[in-house]
Amino acid sequence: MGYRIGAAKNMIYSNFAQLYDDLMEPAIYEEWEQFIARLTGKKDMTILDLACGTGRMAVKLAQEGYTVTGVDLSDEMLALADQRAHSQKLTIPLLQANMTDLSELAQFDMVISCLDSLCYLQNPQELKRVFLQVAQHLPAGGLFVFDVISPYQTDKIYPGYTYSYTNDEQAFTWESYSGEQRHSVIHDLNFFVEDKKTKQYERFTEIHHERTYEADYYLKLLLESGFYKAKVFGNFGREEIKEQTTRFFFVCHKK
CATH class of the missing domain: 2.20.25.110 (S-adenosyl-L-methionine-dependent methyltransferases)
Structure with a gap:
């Protein structure tokens, strides 16, 4: 389970970013990379890592051949992400921005948000604003993939x-x-x-x-925000959700 923030309004990491990074388990990023690979089947894609944190996911995807851009609200997180990218001899654009306003960004083939970053948004209005922003930065048929903790969690x-x-x-x-x-x-x-x-x-x-919501409520907001097809899964897309599912994984296609 993740305890990364670096995304929501007024909720940024402070000087302890390195401590959080040390405590995160590497295996979860491997799971996420395999999840994305199963969804896309190809590597020649541009991906926006929304709330990229210390850049572990962005670096892993770049190493796999994807063209990745990272966005985060926390400059401490972005500094660590930049160090990580350079240590792997990778050039990854890293931008400071609030996920509720992505107006300065270009379009991407895919947008991802890992480790329940969306759960740090304060209310449903902010959540829908993010969905609308993401939809505006995807082409027709573009993918939006994210996870959130469940109400059971x-x-x-x-x-x-x-x-x-x-x-x-x-x-x-x-x-x-x-x-x-x-x-x-x-x-x-x-x-x-x-x-x-x-x-x-x-x-x-x-x-x-x-804060989180029932799966149906996420699906409702996604459909209202321009995603014609949105599905929710458990276990990195491998299972249908159940009453005791602790984390929802959403796969959404823009109209």
């Missing part, structure tokens, strides 16, 4: 959820509890990072809010 799994991670230099705790809005959750993240000089640990805290 926010309502049943996350409340009371705890996670901790420790190594020789830092410690991390994650606690989740229900938000005030329906199908919303609040994540309380705490980092304890060692100061190399003093050998003391400094604590950093961030509060993250996520």
Whole structure:
């Protein structure tokens, strides 16, 4: 499960971007790349990675032969993405923008948004605004693929959820509890990072809010936004969704 932000209005990563990046599991990006490959069947495509974060997905897709552009609201995330691209000797355009306003961007064959970035949007109006923006930057038949956490995840799994991670230099705790809005959750993240000089640990805290909706509501907004065909799946497109599906994967075609 992801805890990347870097996308929604007023919800950007701070100086802890590198810490988040260290905690993300590489396997999820491999799953996403295989998912995209199954959908497209070809590599000569332009892809916009919406809320690209530290660039792991963008770099992986570029290494596979896709032409990728990354967009994120967080300059800290984009700085890490730029470092990652250069370390792999790749040139990837990385642009700072809010996903609710993509007016300065060109068209792409495909737009993706990974790791529930859309769940950091504050309300349905912002969500639909993003869908409309994406549709405007796709050609007829263009693909929009994204994932979000499900109401089962926010309502049943996350409340009371705890996670901790420790190594020789830092410690991390994650606690989740229900938000005030329906199908919303609040994540309380705490980092304890060692100061190399003093050998003391400094604590950093961030509060993250996520919100999701029923699958049918996403489909309704997508159809209203110009996607003539939109389907939802579980497990990276391999399964139909069920009552206990924790993450929805949407595959949408523009009219």
